[in-house]
Amino acid sequence: MKKQFSIVLLALFVSTGQIMAQTAKHVILVTIDGFRPDFYLDSEWQTPNLREMMKDGAYARGVNSVFPSMTYPSHTTIVTGVQPAKHGIFYNNIFTADAAPQKPYWQDSSIHVPTIWKAAKSKGMTVASLYWPVSANAPVDYNIPDIGSLGDGVREQYSLPQGFYAEVKKEVFGGVDKIDHGKNQNIAKIAAHIIKKSKPELMTIHVFSVDGASHAVGRNGTRVQDAVADADAAVGIIIDALKAAGIWESTVLLIGGDHGFYDVNKVISPNVWLKEAGLINDLKTGDWKAQFNTVGGSAYLYLKDPSDKSTAKKVKALLKAQPDSVQQYYRMVSRKQLDKGGYNPNVAFALTAENDGSFSAANTGDALKPGKGGAHGHFPDTKNIRTGLVAHGPGIRKGAVIEEMNLSDITPIIVKLLGIPFPKVEGKIPAGLLE
Numbered sequence: 001m002k003k004q005f006s007i008v009l010l011a012l013f014v015s016t017g018q019i020m021a022q023t024a025k026h027v028i029l030v031t032i033d034g035f036r037p038d039f040y041l042d043s044e045w046q047t048p049n050l051r052e053m054m055k056d057g058a059y060a061r062g063v064n065s066v067f068p069s070m071t072y073p074s075h076t077t078i079v080t081g082v083q084p085a086k087h088g089i090f091y092n093n094i095f096t097a098d099a100a101p102q103k104p105y106w107q108d109s110s111i112h113v114p115t116i117w118k119a120a121k122s123k124g125m126t127v128a129s130l131y132w133p134v135s136a137n138a139p140v141d142y143n144i145p146d147i148g149s150l151g152d153g154v155r156e157q158y159s160l161p162q163g164f165y166a167e168v169k170k171e172v173f174g175g176v177d178k179i180d181h182g183k184n185q186n187i188a189k190i191a192a193h194i195i196k197k198s199k200p201e202l203m204t205i206h207v208f209s210v211d212g213a214s215h216a217v218g219r220n221g222t223r224v225q226d227a228v229a230d231a232d233a234a235v236g237i238i239i240d241a242l243k244a245a246g247i248w249e250s251t252v253l254l255i256g257g258d259h260g261f262y263d264v265n266k267v268i269s270p271n272v273w274l275k276e277a278g279l280i281n282d283l284k285t286g287d288w289k290a291q292f293n294t295v296g297g298s299a300y301l302y303l304k305d306p307s308d309k310s311t312a313k314k315v316k317a318l319l320k321a322q323p324d325s326v327q328q329y330y331r332m333v334s335r336k337q338l339d340k341g342g343y344n345p346n347v348a349f350a351l352t353a354e355n356d357g358s359f360s361a362a363n364t365g366d367a368l369k370p371g372k373g374g375a376h377g378h379f380p381d382t383k384n385i386r387t388g389l390v391a392h393g394p395g396i397r398k399g400a401v402i403e404e405m406n407l408s409d410i411t412p413i414i415v416k417l418l419g420i421p422f423p424k425v426e427g428k429i430p431a432g433l434l435e
Contacts, residue, residue, distance in 0.1 A: 022419030023395030023435075025250040028191075028203045028238060029414065031078065032184075032231045033071055033211035034376070035257020036219075037062055037388035039228050046229040049236040050255060050390050057392030058400035058433055065259040065407055067333070067343045067350070068298040068377040069385050071211070072105050072133040074258035074407055079115045079132075079204065081411030081425025083342025088112040089134055090344045092148065095293045097302065099283040104148030108138035116202065116411055119420045125201035128194050130187055132206045142194050144168070146206060152178060168193065184209050184227070188234035192241035199245055202418065207234055218263040218374040219384075252393030252417050256410060260385045262297060262378060264371040265356040266329050270299055271363035273318045279311060280363055290315050292351070294359035296377025297385075299330075299351040300344060312348040319351075326368055329357030333379055341380075342426065352379035395434050402430045 032039075040050040040059060066077050066084055068091060076089040084090050088111060093102035108115070111134060121127050121139045128142035129135050136145040136158040143160040159165040169176050172193050173186070180186055184207035191205050213227040235255060242248040270292045274280045281287040289311045292299040303311055319332065333350040344350075353359060358375040378385045389405070395417050408427030415422040416429060 022417070024252040024393055024417040026199065026201050026203075026242075026247055027252045027254065027414050027417050028195075028205070028242070029078075029254045029256065029410070030205045030207065030235060030238065031075065032255065032257050033206065033208035034214045034259065034261055035210065035231075035255075035387045036260045036384075037386060040388065040390055046225065047232040049232045049239060053235075053253065053255065053390050053392040056398060057390065057396050058398070058402070059391070060389040060402040060405050060430070062383065062386040062404050063256065063389050063407060063409075064404065065376075065380040065385055065387055067338070067341055067352075067379050068295045068300075069259035069380050070295055070377050071208075071258050074387075075133040075206065076111055077407045078256070078258070078410045079117065080111065080113050081116075081408050081415075081422075081427045082113055083408060083426055085339075085342040085345050086113055086426070090346070091293070091295055092133075095300075095302065095346075097283070097288075097291070097304070098286065104150065105134050106145065106147045106150065107136050108134060110134055114423055116414050116420070116422070117204070119415070119422045120202040120418060123418075123420050125418070125420075126198050128191075128198070128200040128203040130190055130194075130203075130205045131181060131208070132204050135204075141198070141200070144190065182209055182212065184230045184234035185237060188237035191238050195238070195241040195245050195247075199247055202414070205238070207231055214261045214374040216373055218372075219261050250394060252391065252396060254410070254413070255388075255390040256407075257387035257389075258407070259376040259380075259387055260383075261374045261376050262353070262358075262384050263356045264358045264373050264375045266358070267360050267369045267371040268299075268326075268329050268353070268357055269360040269362040269365065269367050269369070270294075270319070270330075270351065271361060272365065272367040273322075274315065275363040277314065277318055279314065283363075290348075291363075292359070292361070293347075294361045296375040297353040297358050298377040298379070299359045300347040301349050301351075302346070303348050306346070306348075316349075328355050329368070330354060330359075350379075353377075391433065397433060397435045400432050402433055405430045 039045045072092040073084045073089045076087045080087045089105050118139045127140040129140050131146045133146045147154045156165040187207050210227040213223040279289045330351045412429050
């Protein structure tokens with residue numbers, strides 16, 4: 001009976017096109033937080049390793065993010081192949097209705113659907129993950145998870161195998177007390193250590209200093225240039241490690257990202273209007289009817305009573321009543337648009353920032369203030385918020401150029417390259433990318 005069930009299950013995967021012959025022995029996926037296509041398309045950026053990969057591989061001119069175009073929901077889509085409405089990670093941090101501090105999504109158990117980690121591990125592959133969002137307790141062999149604001153002690157506690165974090169501090173960094181993970185090359189050195197030690201068939205790596213630099217100064221500037229160069233150098237370290245381990249020719253190296261960036265010149269606080277209208281009185285005591293959860297370039301309207309259509313209409317009227325000089329900094333994203341995109345099912349509607357605007361959660365003070373730096377989170381239908389992808393290795397069609405693809409397409413690419421069974425996903429392999 002068990003054998004018969006296995007045959008039926010295998011037939012199901014074959015019929016859905018989710019199992020195929022393996023074309024690569026190893027897949028290494030590196031995401032550069034805040035990665036933009038211009039980093040490899042424009043010569044002003046110092047990215048020699050990415051450009052070398054492009055010459056002998058393939059690349060995308062633009063990769064659409066999710067909504068909000070934030071790190072955690074984006075990275076979860078990358079490893080599941082589905083949109084946030086299905087995988088359940090709606091923001092970086094979990095929304096709290098009572099103004100309590102928001103804690104990050106960080107446990108793998110928060111993801112509602114299968115991941116490529118589990119699929120590869122189930123096939124007996126060695127799997128590793130470094131600083132990946134929502135990955136604590138993920139079914140992998142090596143893991144240093146991204147745990148947001150929870151602290152380095154939690155990161156060490158949830159690293160795998162037990163004692164691995166201490167091993168890395170000693171063997172990779174010469175006995176330091178704390179790893180400086182703000183440097184992309186340091187994360188790459190950990191990856192190189194794992195590659196030398198175990199040659200994992202699947203590895204997901206997240207580096208993030210480009211994001212920090214872009215938040216601080218916007219899309220351009222010396223700090224962003226330096227962070228991008230550091231990310232490219234990190235790619236070089238990983239390439240060298242693959243060559244030293246003798247697996248470069250059998251490895252597909254994917255360099256992707258999660259979102260692009262916008263400059264910020266104005267900050268909008270829509271909750272100010274809700275408080276002035278009596279829709280927010282005291283969040284801590286639950287005395288409110290509507291509130292926006294603001295996340296960078298996006299804001300989501302939560303209703304205390306989700307069926308309260310009257311309050312939703314009042315909020316829309318408030319937004320439409322603002323002068324054009326204010327309305328130019330946002331546009332509404334309808335519930336219908338959210339449903340179509342596969343986004344947060346728990347809100348009445350959302351806002352996305354425009355004209356270099358960004359949102360604040362404040363409900364007092366001026367509703368419109370000057371802003372600075374950079375932001376993301378915007379609805380993924382504009383060029384600046386797109387991320388990128390460069391691919392190199394066996395099975396990748398040399399010279400292929402993908403005009404546009406989605407983050408959800410990365411899972412089926414990896415599934416096909418490694419030949420692992422996986423349920424049907426929302427993403428699809430971009431035409432012409434694979435041989």
